[in-house]
Amino acid sequence: MGRALTVGEVLRKRCKTFPFTGKWYDAFGEPERTGVWFIWGNSGNGKSSFTMQLCKELAKYDRVAYDSLEEGASMTMRQSLMRHGMGEAGSRFALLDNEPMRELSERLSRRKSYNIVVIDSFQYTQMTYKDYIRLKERHKDKLLIFISHAGGQRPRGSAAVSVMYDATLKIWVEGFRAFSKGRFIGPTGEYTIWKEGAEKYWGITDPPHPSL
Numbered sequence: 001m002g003r004a005l006t007v008g009e010v011l012r013k014r015c016k017t018f019p020f021t022g023k024w025y026d027a028f029g030e031p032e033r034t035g036v037w038f039i040w041g042n043s044g045n046g047k048s049s050f051t052m053q054l055c056k057e058l059a060k061y062d063r064v065a066y067d068s069l070e071e072g073a074s075m076t077m078r079q080s081l082m083r084h085g086m087g088e089a090g091s092r093f094a095l096l097d098n099e100p101m102r103e104l105s106e107r108l109s110r111r112k113s114y115n116i117v118v119i120d121s122f123q124y125t126q127m128t129y130k131d132y133i134r135l136k137e138r139h140k141d142k143l144l145i146f147i148s149h150a151g152g153q154r155p156r157g158s159a160a161v162s163v164m165y166d167a168t169l170k171i172w173v174e175g176f177r178a179f180s181k182g183r184f185i186g187p188t189g190e191y192t193i194w195k196e197g198a199e200k201y202w203g204i205t206d207p208p209h210p211s212l
Contacts, residue, residue, distance in 0.1 A: 018061055020186075027191035031169050031184035033062070033115070034141055038122075038164045038182075040148035040155045041173030046193040050171075050178045051118060051147055052084040053193065058116055058143075059089035065114040067096040067104055069124035101125050101135065108139050120147040122160050129162040136166075175201030 017030040031037075039054075041047040055064050071077040073095060086093055094114070096104065107113055119125060127135070136144065146163060149156040153172070155164050164170055169182035176197035180189045192198050 018058070020057075023191055024057055024186075026186045026188045027178065028169065028180050029184045029186040034143055035168040036136060036163070036166060037143065037145040037169040037171065038148065038155075038167035039145065039171045039173065039178075040150045040160070040164065042150045042152075045174050046176040046178075046197065047147065047173040048080060049084070049176075050173055050191070050193045051120070051145075052080055052086065054145075055093060055118060056084060056086060056089055059092040062115045063092045063094070064089070064116045064118065065094050065096055065107075066118045066120065067099050068120055069098055070121055072098040101127060101131075105135060105138060108142055115141070116143045116145070118145045118147065122146045122148045122163060123156060127159065129159045132159065132163050132166075177202070 016033040018033060020028060020030055039047065039051060055066060058064050068077055077095070081087070081095070096107075099107070101119075104117065104119070108117060125131075146160075146167075148160045148164070153174075155161050167182060169180065169184050172179045172181055173193070176192065176194040178191040178193060180186065180191075
């Protein structure tokens with residue numbers, strides 16, 4: 001049984017965060033470097049583009065692995081990497097070609113492994129919520145970022161919905177804007193993925209903040 005912490009000990013405990021600046025800080029503040037982030041949205045709204053832009057930003061601070069379960073190392077994935085200039089991240093970004101969750105977990109357990117991993121998509125992992133909890137507990141020192149399909153404004157499938165509620169940072173993507181709906185929210189709480197597309201979709205500069 002672990003030792004109970006006093007309030008003073010909890011307040012003095014230092015947490016490592018991402019020192020975001022600019023539009024990343026405006027949307028998400030300075031989120032913690034470990035835990036679970038959950039990104040979801042309907043097809044054609046900019047979810048893939050946002051994820052690549054996020055990976056490029058996170059690669060400034062640590063190494064990022066992208067487990068492409070849906071597309072693998074396909075032509076469309078290669079085009080996405082080129083379009084977003086992921087080569088600029090150098091060795092700090094790596095694409096995993098459809099790596100099963102068991103192998104991914106083993107990889108993350110190795111010494112000097114990746115501290116940030118993007119899993120695309122949650123539905124393709126075929127994990128239950130219990131499977132997710134086991135993965136999360138095994139890798140408490142990592143940042144796990146799940147991408148999910150949506151059904152309306154909610155993630156597709158009951159397990160995905162449960163993971164969304166458990167995540168420390170929830171990011172809903174709609175109309176080429178990403179909205180922070182988790183515990184880390186910056187001054188605006190939103191990030192524009194593609195300005196022209198967002199203005200065409202919303203018809204206004206500042207769209208209403210969607211609710212869960």
